[in-house]
Amino acid sequence: MGGRAWALLLVLCGTIFLEGIDVAMLAVAIPTVRADLGLSTGTAAWVMSGYVLGYAGFTLLGGRAADLLGRRRMLLGWLGVFVVFSALGGFATEGWMLVVARFVTGVSAAFMTPAAMSIITTSYPAGPQRERALIVFGGVGGGGFSLGLIVGGLLTGLGWRWVFFAPVFLAGAVLLAARRLVPAEERPEPVRRGFDLAGAASAAGAMLLLACGIVRLEHGRSGLWLTAGAFGAGLVLLAAFLVVERRARTPLVRLGIFRNASMVRADVAAMLFLGSFFGFQFVVTLYLQELRGWSSLRTALALIVMGCDAVLAPLLTPRLVRRWGNGRVILAGFVLAVVGYGLFLPMGMDRSYAAMFPTLALSGVAFALAYGPLTIAATEDVGPREQGLAGGLLYTFTQFGAAVGISAVTAVYGLAVAGSDGSPGEVLAAYRTALLVPVAMTVVGAAVSAVGLRTPRGSVSVRSGPRGPSAPDGPGAPGRHASSADPAGL
Secondary structure (H helix, E strand, O other): OOHHHHHHHHHHHHHHHHHHHHHHHHHHHHHHHHHHHOOOHHHHHHHHHHHHHHHHHHHHHHHHHHHHHOHHHHHHHHHHHHHHHHHHHHOOOOHHHHHHHHHHHHHHHHHHHHHHHHHHHHHOOOOHHHHHHHHHHHHHHHHHHHHHHHHHHHHHHHOOOHHHHHHHHHHHHHHHHHHHHOOOOOOOOOOOOOOOHHHHHHHHHHHHHHHHHHHHHHHOOOOHHHHHHHHHHHHHHHHHHHHHHHHOOOOOOOHHHHHOHHHHHHHHHHHHHHHHHHHHHHHHHHHHHHHOOOOHHHHHHHHHHHHHHHHHHHHOHHHHHHHHOHHHHHHHHHHHHHHHHHHOOOOOOOOOHHHHHHHHHHHHHHHHHHHHHHHHHOOOOEOHHHHHHHHHHHHHHHHHHHHHHHHHHHHHHHHHHOOOOOOHHHHHHHHHHHHHHHHHHHHHHHHHHHHHOOOOOOOOOOOEOOOOOOOOOOOOOOOHHHHOOOHHHO
């Protein structure tokens, strides 16, 4: 790739880096925020969950909007929204203000992240260039989360409001650079029969309610009827969405895209992998801070080795993919994750950092091997006109995975510790039980990934849409220059 192509990729990676670092910084700062504003436990939980609800609820709509309304427009517009509401969160004086700010920030991420990913998949030609770009994109996202733990600890020491203000400067810089470097696209083909408003409303409602139900799993038996009600209502709206999409003349989601087995398999595997990764990190953070008494900064420094994926993803993973193919590299990532999480099961009250280091390092290497190739597998057999939709589906699955992973380990921990005497030994046993959740998720994910290895290399997968990636686009279709040797004039 040339210099301008790398500059464009750097800008697009800035969006996923921003998303990762923003979530991690708040995770470190939330105890301080709670103490300063006098938030209840429930309100503090909703400050964290609000972002997940906004992200998971609108990612599907965001991905399709990029296809229909323009990828550049969605990226720039929602980056601006991200800047505004991140700043408003820094000025918040009440808990509800933070919840609203985080929810809208999550919604903005739901629109800008699939737009950035679809710009990559339509601006870089299929093959090594696109694969390297997607692997770097995924690795930078994981690196942003890991770095956010450190930065969050440092900024919280200066004042928790800097956790909200810092992303404003970063997002502003990305926005200014994106205006110059993101290529202007041909005007998207007009939606002649109208936008699928009923599909958009039912999809967003279903995703919001299902995400809310998942987040409420961490409450265990408390308010069980609310959790069941959220799941029930979400499933009803999901059924309504499917009926609407079958009858719509211009559906928000062409249901035939789910016949793309490789895409669906990659989305499910990504959901399980992200869920296990965030669930494991959550358990380790609680173990180090609540049981071992480590400070937030010391914990963050201990976990920084998990950010090795930011270095390995662009340097090592592309070579492995070219040598062994996506499927084998993804499976290797799952296997390393299973081994790494399993090594942490015999955690003790005085386990040294040297004993923990192999698990932390293996989890970072596993992320570098699995996540980037999963983004390739989720988009490589999708036509140019549906790249935004494919990205939206991927990030919908991954956000649900993150919510499931964290909520499930919290729920299992709560059930395990309930009725105990609360002694350190009992708490430690509860952490071990909760750690079985990410181990189980990675085992299932490895099985899902292994299914793809049965398909002979070089076989043709089901294409999503009337044209495959190698076919020329029709007049006015976004991503028309995807097949050129020099993507987007780069």
